[in-house]
Each structure stands twice: as C-alpha cells, then as structure tokens.
Amino acid sequence: MAAEFRNIRENLLLALDTLRTHKFRSFLTILGVLIGTTTVIGVASIITGLNSQLVQAAEQYGSRTIWIYKFEIGFVFRLTREQRMRKPLKYEDAVAIRDFCPDVERVSVEIFHQGLPPVTKYKGQDMVNAQLFGATPEDFSLNNVTFVSGRPYTTVEDLHRRNVAVIGADVATTLFQNENPIDKDITVGGNSFKIIGVLGKRLAFLGDNGDDRNIYIPYWTFRKIYPAARENLILAMAYPNRMTEAMNEITDVLRRMRRVKPDQPNDFGMATAASVIGQFHQITGTVALALVVLSSIGLLVGGIGVMNIMLVSVTERTREIGVRKAIGARRQDITWQFLLEAMTLTGAGGLMGILMGYLLSFTIRTLVPSLPSSVPLWSVFIGFLVSIGIGLFFGMWPAMKASRLDPIVALRHE
C-alpha cells in the first residue's frame, strides 16, 4: 500500500473526532460549501425536471412533424420590425409544400384569429378562453392527438363547410362537466357547431397545455364564417428519417412562393419537437452556467473559510504536531492528516448540501406540482466531489504549513 494512504483510516477517524469536538465552528466553516452544494443540487433538479417535462410535452406531438409559421416558433421573446411586417402564410403555400416536397408525407393547415377569441357557450355555460381553429382533417394525425370519444371530421365535411367541431379536453370539462358532449350543439361567437369528437388531455409544460382549450372546426367552415382571417399555420410530416431533407425542400418551396430574394434570409420560421427541445437546452445551459459561476463564488468563499479554520487548527495543534513528529511522523503523514481533515470538513458540508438539495427538490415538487424537479445523480456526484476538492485545494497550504513545522519549535509552542 502507498505510504501516504496507509493511515487513511486513522486520519479519517481523527478528522471526524475534530469535527465532533468543534461542532459549531465546523458547521459555520462549511456553511459556504453547504449552501453552494444545495444551490447546485436544487437548481440542477429543477432544470432536470423541467427538461424531462418539456421533452415529453414536445415529443407527444410526434417527432416527424414540422410546424411552419411566418415567425420563428419556440421560445421567442421579442419580434423585430422585419418580423412584424411579414405577410402571413397562405393555404396555397401548404398545397405547394404537399405537391413539391418529395420528402413530405402529409400536410395540414390551421387558421385562427388574432386578438380576443370569441366566447363559447353551451346552454347557460360560458367559456371565454377557448381558442377557435379552422383546421384541415389531416391536422389531427399531424398533431398526434387522441380521441376520448367521437371522431375527427372528414375532408367531405371540410369541403362542404359543415358546422361540426372537435373540442379539447378542457373545453369538454368546462362546458359539459359530466355530460357527454357528443352531438351537443355549442355556439362560438354566435355560430352553432355540433360536437362530433372530444380529444384526450395533452401533456403539459409548466402548468397546463393550451391545446386542451382548443376547438377545431373544418378549415373551410372557418374561412366561410371569418373571411377576413389570414393567419395560417402549416404542419408538415416528413417521411421517417427524412426531416432534414423535408425541411430543406420546404424552405426552397416557401422562398419561391414568397419571392424571397437569394441574398435575403427566410421570412418564415420552422420548428420541430427536436428544435424546441434544443432551444430549451440552450436556455437551461445558460442558466446552468450562471449557476456554476454563482455557486463557485459561494464555494470559493467557503473554501477561504476552510483555509482560515485549518490555519487556526494548525496553530492550535502545533504542540500535537510536534509530538507526532517527535515520535516519527513524516512530513507527508502530517500533510495527509490535515488534508484529510479539511476534506472531511468540506465533504461533510457537501453531504449536508446534497441532503438539503434533495429536501429543496422535494419541497418544490410538493408546493408547486407544475414545476417538476428531480435530483439528477450526476449533480450529487459533482456536488460531493467538488466539496471534497475544495477541502483538498484550500487545505493544501495549511497542511503544508503544518508539515514543515520544526519538531522542537512545535514542541515548545504554548
């Protein structure tokens, strides 16, 4: 066994003993490390939780679906002037995509109002936040929805502009409670629609999923009722493993349809489940980086505290060091004794931080159910290793100082 490690058990016991003897002082010392580790674990757990929630929520729409809109879709925070000036996509654009993109299997179009949605009524019951969409029948498969009852409308119903509707799960519960909505008539903005299908509840990201409040009516019915509506959203489904090709083809077609000059950037946006997830990863990556910087400061402060307390400890125990040297401890024995003590100290802080992190994660999960959080194992390992590393790094100088003491000088120390 390497000479440095042969006394590791003794040194560990010794370190724990010192910790026990100076409980309060030790606790204060490792507070920085504790808080640093708690922060890392806590935030890592929130990010991990949000992440898995987002991945599930995004992937439920299907991994082959491409959303196409005049703006970039996803986590957009502010629109430029150029973006606000963009003209809407047209129905003809969707037709062109369907006809000229060989890697696109299916296409659907949704149309909607900008501004306040019309009020939805059933008997005496009002719903003000239901969102009305005109959608082609393909839209149901492109959105990967499930029906809890009823059926989607058909192309024939669409072309004949029938007043039928498929409603989201929240619309059903709000307006019908325990009643069966199928074949009932609702009015939206004064127009009556017969309900032919009810959708299952969708997975949500942060709170509820807005799609559960959607009411889908046939595309051409919507165009007939609201001839002024112009905002089209196109959904395209690529053949398996042809996402990139499909998106390139769509880009080419749309640039031609919208007459974008070759030196101009695209004046429309595309999104997929993967791109939304990727965007979110970028955001959480930034948050994580900020977190690392922040907790590093905490850990640095903690480390300096540890160094300080170790220097005090070395001074207090100068005589002990003298005794140990007098009976045969070598420099490295003393170095390791104090290094291990520092690492035990910060390691204990790290363990407490991990515990607090778990507690924090549990508390968040309990108090805010919509904010999922689960502690990732890697953050536990990193938290613990970094804590011990802090002890190693900041304990180095005090330990070296202790090991260099002259035995006679140390023994004379009062």
Added chain:
Amino acid sequence: MESQTVASQLRESPAPPDNIIILAQDLWKIYDMGAIKVDALCGLSFSIRRGEYVAIMGPSGSGKSTLMNLIGCLDTPTHGEYWLNGRLVSQLTDDELAYIRNKEIGFVFQTFNLLPRATALHNVELPLIYNGTPPAERLARAEEALRMVDLGDRIHHKPNELSGGQRQRVAIARALVNHPSIILADEPTGNLDSTTGEEIMALFDSLHQSGNTIVLVTHEHDIAAHAHRVIHIRDGRVDRDEPLE
C-alpha cells in the same frame, strides 16, 4: 571555521564498533539569532555503550536539552559527527530522521507531551501507526507496553483522567512500544513530586535491568544517582565524565 569543517570531514571516522550505540564527535550547535549567535554546544564529544545507564547533569542553560534533542534526532548539529547505532545521523534528511525517531529512539519529555484528546492506549499506539504496523498487532503491543508500566487497567483513560506519574508512565510506554535501541529522557521527573519521581526512576531502573540503554537529563543528584555514569556539562562542553559505583 570553514577550513576546520572541511578538515573534520576529511578526518571522518569509520563507523564505531558495534557495542558503541552513541558516538558524538565535536558536536556544535549554534543558534543564529540574527544579531547574536548563541553557542549552545561547543565541540562536545563522548560515546555511550550499549546497555549503559547514563545521567547528563549540568546547570540550567548549559546545553543539556540541546544535546538531548540532537541525540534524539529532533534536531541536527551545526557541525560535528553523530553516530547512532552504527549510522551517521548528523546529515540525514527530515524523513530519514523521522524514521530514526520512530524506530531507534524512545523519547520521554519533562512535560509528558501526550495527545490530550486521545486515550492512553491510542497515545501508546501512535508510534506504531507511523510505521505501518497492522491494527491488531498495534493494539496488542500498545496494551502490553501499558501493562509493563503498570497501567493495564487505565488503557482507556485520557491524560486529564490520569495523575502526573501515570501520565509519565504512559509516555514511557509510548517510548518503549517500538523496542527502540535507546531511551532518552529529558528531566522526566521535573514535573513530578519526589515520591512519584522515585516511582518513575524505579521504572527506569527496571527497564535498564531488562537490557535497555538509558540516557536521562536531570539536575537533581538523587535522580542522577540511579544511573551508572554521569556526564557533567558546563557551557556546552563536557566538564566531567565519571562512573558511579
């Protein structure tokens, strides 16, 4: 001074015969205090044979402790040669000195120098920890050493639960536990009342009888009378070196 050192190195003697456990030749210890230099030892020479029982006496400040620290390898001479058990130790590195202190020397201090928070057993175990003795053997040997100093029933006591005499006996057990070639004691009874001091001296006597080489420093004639030879020191030099009957 420079040429003298070179000359003494050229004259470097061959290893002393086997029965000479300590050979000190022209030992100097000069404390450099910046403005002034204190000559604590000024060319001290003597030898001690295996199995001897030697007392070092001298007035306060004569250099007894300085000499003991050199013999005990806690310190190195400014110049001069020091052979311990056939090895020239005056020029060893820190770690080599630590090894010698651990294996060859059992040091007993006036102020006991026990670890206050450790039990008697752990205090005695300590030298064995630093030479990698396995735990089971360590415990057995530490217990045995404590029994030898009549503390078999106090092994789990901490120093502050023991009397002065008992503490010094723990320290002696610690000095013995590695079976050193020599036991050194710097005023071992200096902090004890005379009755307890006599008890401790009786212990040294019996250790000598069982074959140990003992060198102790004292300024009390009663204590020195236990030894078989007294080296008197004055101003860092050997003043008289006489056998006791």
